[in-house]
Amino acid sequence: MLRVAVVGSGPSGCYTAQGLVEQDPGVHVDVLDRLPCPYGLVRYGVAPDHEKIKSLQNTLRAVLEHDRVRFLGGVPVGPGGVPADRLRELYHAVVYCVGAATDRRLGVPGEDLPGSWSATEFVSWYSAHPDAPGRGADGDRAADGFLRGVRSAVVIGLGNVAVDVTRILARRAAELSRTDVPHAALTALAASAVTDIHMVGRRGPSQARFTTKELRELATLPDSGVAVDAAELAADPACADP
Known part of the structure; x- marks a missing residue:
């Protein structure tokens, strides 16, 4: 054996x-x-x-x-x-068969300012990960830190995780209540005052890593609208069709 x-x-x-x-x-x-x-x-x-x-x-x-x-x-x-x-x-x-358990820090100015969170922290929070910030003795501290007093959010990245974060911020709590989102996160999202969410990428559409399906899903969210600057859709000359 x-x-x-x-x-x-x-x-x-x-x-x-x-x-x-x-x-x-x-x-x-x-x-x-x-x-x-x-x-x-x-x-x-x-x-x-x-x-x-x-x-x-x-x-x-x-x-x-x-x-x-x-x-x-x-x-x-x-x-x-x-x-x-x-x-x-x-x-x-x-x-x-393991992956990266922590974030790779960018080393950019402002990375540690209040209100700056990694995707790992935010996703762990709404997924009830045991390592999520705020779990345990300090209760909903992370929920307050993520969303309290926030009206405008900026999501940096053009991958599927960035789209997930954007969608969770934009979804109505009533829709999420049917899922396995933890109670603390659901309560914070229900009380969220976020009205504007900006997805920002350091490169152009040719380098975007989200799938078309994920992107289209954003346009179907109730009470939400997706605005795209047409000028920013111009393809990078280096990625143009031959």
Whole structure:
């Protein structure tokens, strides 16, 4: 019997475990995660109003319920947790299926000013991530910091996460109440006074990384309008069609 440890229980970790047990009937897999709940970004990164994508958890759950797969939550690996050398002693093989757990700081002036938040902090807050700022003894402190007294928000970035953040800020609380958004975030969003949201990219439309589907969704939000400066849609000459 071969014992394999898979570190990380997001899609890559679950599919790795699935592939291992399907290819060899003698393999037993332990899926380790520092968080108490599995599914990684499917659980803690996908926006709560994207229920179809979040339903992927059902597929991943089937993997973790396999009789030769075991999920072990609350098991950090590395500094402050189980040493990597110890894992190699306990298992025949160790597969790491983890991503970046923290932001990469930009090092730009004003990055630490009040009201400046990373996408990781904001997404963690509305996704009930255990590491979200304000969880625990200080309660809704983060909710106040994100939205209290805010009327205009600026989202820097042109990827799907930027569109998610923009959409969550613009959605009505009644729509989000049908999702798994945590109560503290829902309460803060319901009381939000934000009326203007600006998406800002440092480059042009040719370098935008959001999908067309995500962008179109913004235009369907009730009581919202999308304004685009036509001059800013001019293609970068370096990216023009031949």
